[in-house]
Amino acid sequence: MALDLAMAEIEMEVEEDSDFGELKQRMGPGLTFVINAQPYLNAVPMPLGLEATCLKAATHYPTLFDHFQRELRDLLQQLQHKSLIPDWRQTQSWMLLKDLATSAQHRAIARTTAVPKSSYGVLGLQLHKVRAIQSRIDDFSHHMSQLLRIERDAELEFTQEELNAIPTPIPTPDEQSSPSKPTEFLVSHSQAEQELCDTICNLTAVSTSTGLGGMHLVLFRVDGNHRLPPTNLSPGDMVCVRICDSRGAGATSCMQGFVNNLGDDGCSITVALESRHGDPTFSKLFAKNVRIDRIQGLADSLTYERNCEALMMLQKKGLQKKNSSISVVSTIFGDQEDIAWLEDHNLVDWAEAELNGLLDTEFYDKSQQRAIALGLNKKRPVLIIQGPPGTGKTGVLKELISLVVKQGERVLVTAPTNAAVDNMVDKLSDIGANIVRVGNPARISPTVASKSLVEIVNSRLADFKSEFERKKSDLRKDLSHCLRDDSLAAGIRQLLKQLGKSMKKKERETVRDILSSAQVVLSTNIGAADPMIRCLNPFDLVVIDEAAQAIEPSCWIPILLGKRCILAGDQCQLAPVILSRKALEGGLRVSFLERASALHEGVLATKLTIQYRMNDAIASWASKEMYNGLLKSSATVASHLLSDSPWVKPTWITQCPLLLLDTRMPYGSLSVGCEEQLDPAGTGSYYNDGEADIVVQHVFALIYAGVRPASIVVQSPYVAQVQLLRDRLEEIPIATGVEVATIDSFQGREADAVIISMVRSNNLGAVGFLGDSRRMNVAITRARKHVAIVCDSSTICHNTFLARLLRHIRYFGRVKHVEPGGSGGYGLSMNPMLPSVS
Incomplete structure (x- = not known):
């Protein structure tokens, strides 16, 4: 770090264009300095036997600053001795360092170097036990900091590639014959664990209004009021807005903003931009084509710094006497012997609290009552609530928070996304708090x-x-x-x-x-680092919803602000999206909820075990594959069917909870037109024309049987197929109201009938990320009464997990061989010979 600054000094002596300006912007006291120093420290191996000392010094600002000052002085003196600079004391780098050393923030930080008492004497643990816990915290913080840096580098690289990408125009047959219809642009990008469709081009700004906080809300539409292409953009996402040239490439500097909403008509997107009085770029948005690119989470410096700061706070203050969350920290990083000692000395308690009439047990099953009773125990530092699909997790959290507030406690509620936080706000708005x-x-x-x-x-x-x-x-x-x-x-x-x-x-x-x-404060995990929240008195309880979708460092931000915590979610559904393979393999994708569930022989966790959404034929597959057979169906939904609705005709389709529409014929041939196709736009996505036709036929069959379009959802894991299905269904007036979505975007929601187009059909048996069990769990369990899977069984059965799914459908549902372009009816053909699965 000092060498970079010294080398930039030499470059300034030789040429005007040097990296010194960029290095100067990165210099700052306290946390900024420590974060920027980490890559340089990680590049040097730690001496054997001194790892714990080195880890502590690596995050101690006064120590780092003193070493940096000495190193920079020695380097500058060497440069002066070689006549490369005239006077080292007059160099810009040394003057910058002195300005930093005399700043008020530096002096304030340097004064606060005394180390308060640790949990030794607070929780009563022996000193060697406390040191062992601190060592685990140090190792964890150091490892996670490295993974965050690796992932941030990957996200910065990906974001830069996206911003620099030149879209490929994709003319459809209609567009070729209709010059009035605009060309759609799709941006090419790599495909990771899921498709990242984060760019929308060829937009036009049509209006502006003022939103909360004085932000400019700018409404963008695709030329000709056509639908937006499939996108992973959602409200709250940080985006870059730029004017684009005729090729769709960005032609101006980035205007940073946030997605405010996506229009219900599917043709518009509203972005909130900061007020820019007199900015010519802002005014030109209304006369040019515009592109919007998503900025990945850790690519945002504030998000990255707050994650790093949480790890540093955990390392420095986790076991300090004044830390309100000391019991949580000791529980997570202590071993089994530590937990037993704390329990024996009545410092923690894992039992259920007495409800004593607080809860109307008529409305809650035994597993829900247990979760609420455990959450009310004030001596329980950590509770993990695993809520499989349809088990009423949100309702349990609502009741739990309501009871806690009535007992006079203050609660901080967070979630990894703004949408999840707003959902909790909506649910809690009627509890009277x-x-x-x-x-x-x-x-x-x-x-x-x-x-x-x-x-x-x-x-x-x-x-x-x-x-x-x-x-x-x-x-x-x-x-x-x-x-x-x-x-x-x-x-x-x-x-x-x-x-x-x-x-x-x-x-x-x-x-x-x-x-x-x-009584209840709500924010995102990252938002909980806001000084307005951090300066408040410690919360009695911290609740993190959808915790399985958050990386662990972000969860420590709110946890360190409370005395105890409850994390709710389901590690068997979608996990955090990690771009870097190295960070993924290093464990960054393992959520706090998943890790804590496995600690101390599972004493920290409880599971909701009765689902109130799905027909049992659907739920039993999820129970067996994902939840060790523990998920049971409520009698109220176990046998419900589409035909139970008075307006739905009792046909073989509406009386079938599980249906496989197989494009592979009984004797091995594939239905014509049902081969997978690679998106010619270069997105890496796949589509399947034949499957799209079959999906449309099945939608017809459901609607003609009386199923309301709004009760039908069509899903596919591939964005190219989603776009194709939307285009096909848009042409059919009676299908208005049928939703088409990617599997990932539909998590947390449900519908009476779900149709899934699997797309993949090839001789190699390649299924891509269809083989992700958590993604398929989400896809199947969105349905209440009916699931129809459209696929090539020969390809899909090369994956043993998916083969078991098809075998389950054969045993508990119906299998039909289908071809695209039929009348919508299905012949009663024989079941396919599915591969045997052990």
């Missing part, structure tokens, strides 16, 4: 905006702001009349300045009062 949603106004759903901190502050300060604006207007009028009197004008300007300060002070006080009095 004082709840506040903290976060960027542009990333908060309009349906819960009334609970946002910005809206509450504006409401409370409405009269004050009105009076403020009146006084400011009067002072400005007075100022315009006395510009010639310098002393009087100066006095009025001073009054205006004081008025502005009073407004800011009032806003700070109001924010503090609102958050301090809130």
Whole structure:
């Protein structure tokens, strides 16, 4: 790090264009300095036997700064001795270091070097036990910091590739014959664990309005009001907005914003951009073609720094006496002997709390009652609630939070995404508690905006702001009349300045009062690092929903702000998306929920075991494959069918909960047109024309039987197939209301009938990421009454997991051989000979 700065100094002596400016921007006291130092420290092997000391020094700012200062001084003196620089004391790098050393922030950090007492004497553990726990924390923090850096590098590289990508125009037959229809652009990118469709091109800005926090909400549409291409973009995602040239490549600097919403018509997207008065680029958005690119999570410096800071806080303060979450930290990083000691000395307790009439047991099954009772135990530092599909996880969390609040406790509720947080806000809005949603106004759903901190502050300060604006207007009028009197004008300007300060002070006080009095505060995991939340008194309980979708470092941000924590989710459904193979194999994809569930012989976890969504023919497959046979079906749904609805005709299809529509004929031939095709746009995605036709036929059959289109969902793991299916169904008026989505985007939702197009059909038996058991678990368990899978059984059965799925359908449902382009009816052909699976 010092060498880079010294080398940049030499370059400045030789040429004007050097890296010094970039290095200068990266320099800063405290956390910024420590984070930037990590790649250099990790490149040097630690001395044997001194690993623990080195790990502690690697995150200790005063130590790092002193070493850096000595190293830079020695290097600059060597350069002066070689006559490469005139006077090392007058170099910009040394002057930058001195400015840093004299800054108020540096002095404040340097003074706070005393190490408070650790849990030795607090929890009563012996000193060698505390040191062993601290060593595990150090190892974990160091390892995770390395993985975060590796993943961030991968995300930065991917984001840069996406921003620089030139789209490929894909003319359809209709477009070739219709010059009025615009060319659709698809951006080529690599395919990782899932398809990353993060770019939309050929957009036009059509209107703008003002949203929460003064953000500009700009509505973009595809030329000609055609549908947006399949995309993984969702509300709250950070994006880069740029004007693009005729090829679709970015032609201006990036305007950073957030996706506000995707239009219900599928043709528009609204992006929240910061107010840019007088910015010519902003005004030109309304006269040019525009492209929108998603910015990956860790590619955002704030997200990365907050994850790193959480690990540093865990390492430095996890076992300190004043840390409110010390029991959580000791539980997660202690061994079995430590946990037994804490339990024997009544410092932790794993038993269920007495409900004593607090809960109406009529509305909750035994597993739900157990989860609520465990969550109410104030001596239980950690509770993991695994909620398989349809088991009522969100309802359990709602009841648990409601009871905790009634007992006078304060709760912090977080989730990895804004959508998940807003869902919790919506669920908690009727429990009678004082709840506040903290976060960027542009990333908060309009349906819960009334609970946002910005809206509450504006409401409370409405009269004050009105009076403020009146006084400011009067002072400005007075100022315009006395510009010639310098002393009087100066006095009025001073009054205006004081008025502005009073407004800011009032806003700070109001924010503090609102958050301090809130019974439930909600934010994303990353948002919980906001100073407004961190400066509050410790929360009695931290609840993290959808925790299986969050990387572990992000979970420590809210956990360190509370006395105990509850994490809810399902590690058998979709996991965090990790781009770097090295970070993936290093364990970054393993969530806190998954890791904690396996600790201490499973004492930290409980599982909801009765599902209230699916017909048992569907649920029994998920139970056997994913949940060790523990997931049972409620009698209220175990046998329900599409034909149970009074408006649905009782046909063989509506009375069938599981259906395989096989494109492979009984004697081995594949139906014509049912081969997989690689997307010619170079996206790496696949589509299957024949399967799309069969899906449309099955949608017809369901609708003609009386199933409402809004009750039908079509899924595919491939975005190219999703686009093809949307185009086909758009042409059919009676199919209006049928939703088409990727499997990943439909997690957390459900429908009466689900049709899944598997797409893959090849001689090699390659199934791609269809073989991800968690993804298929999500796909199948979205259905309440009917699942239809369209696939080539010969290809799919090369994967043993998928082969077991098809065998389950054969035993508990129906199998039909189908061909595209038929009348919509299916012949009663024989079941295929599926491969035997052990």
